[in-house]
Amino acid sequence: MRIYADNAATTKPSRAAIEAMLPYLEEEYGNPSSLYTLGQRAREAIEQAREEVAAVIHADPRDITFTSGGSEADNQAIRSAAEKGRKAGKTHIISTAFEHHAVLHTLNRLEKEGFRVTLLDVHENGLVRPDELDAAICDETCLVTVMTANNEIGTIQPIRALGELCARRGVPFHTDAVQAVGHLPIDVDADHIDMLSASAHKFHGPKGVGFLYARKKVPLVNLIDGGAQERGKRAGTENVPAIMGMAAALKESAARMDGDAERMRTLRDRLITGLREIPHSALNGDAVKRLPGNANFCFEGIEGESLLLLLDDRGICASSGSACTSGSLDPSHVLLAIGRVHDVAHGSLRLTLGEDATEEEVDYIVRNVREVVEYLRGFSPVWRDLVSGKANFIL
Amino acid sequence: MALYSEKVMEHFRNPRNVGVIEDADGVGEVGNAKCGDIMKMYLKIDGDTVTDVKFETFGCGSAIASSSMATELIKGKPVADAMKLTNKAVAEALDGLPAYKMHCSVLAEEAIQSALADYYAKHPEKKPAT
Ligand SMILES: Cc1ncc(COP(=O)(O)O)c(C=O)c1O
Numbered sequence: 131m132r133i134y135a136d137n138a139a140t141t142k143p144s145r146a147a148i149e150a151m152l153p154y155l156e157e158e159y160g161n162p163s164s165l166y167t168l169g170q171r172a173r174e175a176i177e178q179a180r181e182e183v184a185a186v187i188h189a190d191p192r193d194i195t196f197t198s199g200g201s202e203a204d205n206q207a208i209r210s211a212a213e214k215g216r217k218a219g220k221t222h223i224i225s226t227a228f229e230h231h232a233v234l235h236t237l238n239r240l241e242k243e244g245f246r247v248t249l250l251d252v253h254e255n256g257l258v259r260p261d262e263l264d265a266a267i268c269d270e271t272c273l274v275t276v277m278t279a280n281n282e283i284g285t286i287q288p289i290r291a292l293g294e295l296c297a298r299r300g301v302p303f304h305t306d307a308v309q310a311v312g313h314l315p316i317d318v319d320a321d322h323i324d325m326l327s328a329s330a331h332k333f334h335g336p337k338g339v340g341f342l343y344a345r346k347k348v349p350l351v352n353l354i355d356g357g358a359q360e361r362g363k364r365a366g367t368e369n370v371p372a373i374m375g376m377a378a379a380l381k382e383s384a385a386r387m388d389g390d391a392e393r394m395r396t397l398r399d400r401l402i403t404g405l406r407e408i409p410h411s412a413l414n415g416d417a418v419k420r421l422p423g424n425a426n427f428c429f430e431g432i433e434g435e436s437l438l439l440l441l442d443d444r445g446i447c448a449s450s451g452s453a454c455t456s457g458s459l460d461p462s463h464v465l466l467a468i469g470r471v472h473d474v475a476h477g478s479l480r481l482t483l484g485e486d487a488t489e490e491e492v493d494y495i496v497r498n499v500r501e502v503v504e505y506l507r508g509f510s511p512v513w514r515d516l517v518s519g520k521a522n523f524i525l
Numbered sequence: 526m527a528l529y530s531e532k533v534m535e536h537f538r539n540p541r542n543v544g545v546i547e548d549a550d551g552v553g554e555v556g557n558a559k560c561g562d563i564m565k566m567y568l569k570i571d572g573d574t575v576t577d578v579k580f581e582t583f584g585c586g587s588a589i590a591s592s593s594m595a596t597e598l599i600k601g602k603p604v605a606d607a608m609k610l611t612n613k614a615v616a617e618a619l620d621g622l623p624a625y626k627m628h629c630s631v632l633a634e635e636a637i638q639s640a641l642a643d644y645y646a647k648h649p650e651k652k653p654a655t
Pocket residue numbers: 138139198199200201202204230232277279280281306308309329330338339340
């Protein structure tokens with residue numbers, strides 16, 4: 131048996147995605163830049179895909195640039211806004227402490243180039259407060275970048291409020307919507323989003339492909355120079371099969387979104403209710419404003435990697451923000467950003483359900499997490515100190 | 526390739542000598558919750574021999590497997606041998622550890638050293654001349 135509960139890491143490619151890709155691997159292998167019919171059919175196909183992708187987020191297809199995924203889209207969005215800012219003498223960027231590393235590391239690099247970066251507090255519930263963004267914006271601000279939904283704790287930011295605010299203050303607004311596209315409704319006009327990053331493998335498309343949405347007011351700078359593909363903004367022969375797979379996956383995810391989300395929320399809440407019964411545990415992030423499939427917990431007295439390995443033995447695929455799973459000495463920056471101390475952050479578990487999850491699977495997960503946590507606590511010196519009163523419980 | 530060797534996984538799944546020794550002759554605890562691995566070793570020593578050893582570990586798969594292997598390597602052995610146990614020996618006995626996990630085997634060596642130091646602090650007369 132295998133229960134795949136790590137859909138925030140990646141998702142299973144849908145049948146629709148695979149079938150949309152196959153013709154472009156087998157018969158329709160032309161280069162979209164070639165002028166003969168085989169090439170032009172590939173060109174038409176990816177332009178059709180561009181329209182389908184754009185429609186899902188209510189965008190103009192001309193504002194969609196295909197990329198190699200979410201990381202590239204984040205890099206290009208931020209670099210482009212920074213470049214525009216630099217030219218206008220504006221070198222202040224606002225973001226949050228719990229963004230994906232694709233955003234944070236790009237910002238680190240810009241800081242070395244002389245930009246000033248303000249990271250907004252995401253508070254204990256993992257939510258940005260619009261009034262705090264309002265207070266942080268100054269005349270030098272050239273970009274606000276806040277993720278739509280967090281990849282670890284699943285919290286959904288008040289994107290429309292943030293977008294309206296940025297529009298009112300005249301600051302370009304980018305959102306890393308990698309965890310949201312295909313799962314939550316997004317309307318770049320109504321939400322006042324100027325730039326948005328997405329990645330196909332998070333919505334049942336193939337890996338290594340994604341897109342950047344950018345309005346004309348932020349001219350894109352190239353990360354990759356070369357040919358004139360993607361209106362000259364992203365050189366390299368287009369990954370036609372992947373783009374076709376992405377569009378098919380997104381179209382299907384968007385069509386099923388409402389029903390899927392409702393069912394998943396019910397299962398997620400069942401999962402959260404079950405895991406909350408484990409003593410000295412805590413849910414990470416707001417219980418309501420979170421992705422439909424996301425449950426993220428800290429269990430006191432145990433370490434996350436050993437928990438994951440034992441769950442894997444029981445057929446459960448999950449992830450953790452412990453230091454030992456990342457190969458660094460620090461646990462997840464996301465958990466630290468919401469105020470979890472190191473001791474507790476090491477014992478975290480992220481479960482992200484897919485659309486096909488069942489009640490039986492959720493109950494199996496709860497039962498097995500409970501057993502494994504109990505087993506590991508049984509020979510944890512930290513747990514011994516807690517129960518014997520030598521140390522105080524945090525959770 | 527799997528993250529860990531078969532040997533590591535075997536010790537992780539079935540750790541040897543887990544638990545506490547209430548009347549231990551030496552107890553050592555190393556690591557801290559900040560870095561994510563904590564090991565506690567309990568030694569029973571009779572004459573020149575480590576007659577029993579138990580451990581408790583809060584940590585990753587490699588930390589648990591290293592603790593388990595380290596206890597096996599010193600149980601029933603002369604104290605002088607336990608003194609000389611290195612993290613390299615622990616890692617080798619486990620058929621290797623990923624490079625970034627070597628610090629977990631260092632903790633096993635340190636936990637034993639710490640338990641022996643505790644023993645010698647209580648029994649200074651046993652301390653070998655240096
Ligand atoms: C929020 C977020 N941003 C960016 C990325 C990077 O996307 P990709 O793997 O397509 O580069 C991910 C996925 O890991 C993510 O979850």
